[in-house]
Amino acid sequence: MSVIDRFSEFYNHLAVSDTHLLADIYSDDITLIDPIGTHHGLAKVTEYFTLLLRNAKQCDFAIHNIAAHESHPAIAHAAYTVTWTMSFATPKLNGGDTIHVDGITLLKVANDRIFFHQDYYDLGQMVYEQIPILKFIVNKIKTGMRA
Numbered sequence: 001m002s003v004i005d006r007f008s009e010f011y012n013h014l015a016v017s018d019t020h021l022l023a024d025i026y027s028d029d030i031t032l033i034d035p036i037g038t039h040h041g042l043a044k045v046t047e048y049f050t051l052l053l054r055n056a057k058q059c060d061f062a063i064h065n066i067a068a069h070e071s072h073p074a075i076a077h078a079a080y081t082v083t084w085t086m087s088f089a090t091p092k093l094n095g096g097d098t099i100h101v102d103g104i105t106l107l108k109v110a111n112d113r114i115f116f117h118q119d120y121y122d123l124g125q126m127v128y129e130q131i132p133i134l135k136f137i138v139n140k141i142k143t144g145m146r147a
Helices: 003-012 016-024 042-053 132-146
Strands: 026-034 037-040 058-068 078-089 099-110 113-121
Touching (some): 003 016, 003 078, 003 099, 003 113, 016 042, 026 042
Parallel strands (some): 026 113
Antiparallel strands (some): 026 037, 058 078, 099 113
């Protein structure tokens, strides 16, 4: 099974109990970047996942497409773009109901491990708009910008 297959399988149903599988996907020197922050090294990425998933009732990804990039012969790694929809639920947001967030991930792979992972998604949709007072403020700002 390729690292991209392992990546897809892992993200289908994320759980704290599966964080040990990160070592089968990511290199020891992984850099993971998302709208929340930047995490360097497998230990830090594992710690980050453990923290994020600790209170999750559900967290899974529907992967829509994985596109391999054409690379220049001088580049020694493969690159992929992944489009997905994350579905997650936590008692801390949206009354515990499932939240759906669309996103894109850029992956770089060498030696059958991902060494670079960058997520692009709307943190407002994921967090800010799920907290009533912040949702009100964000919607007011959006309304003002559309006017």
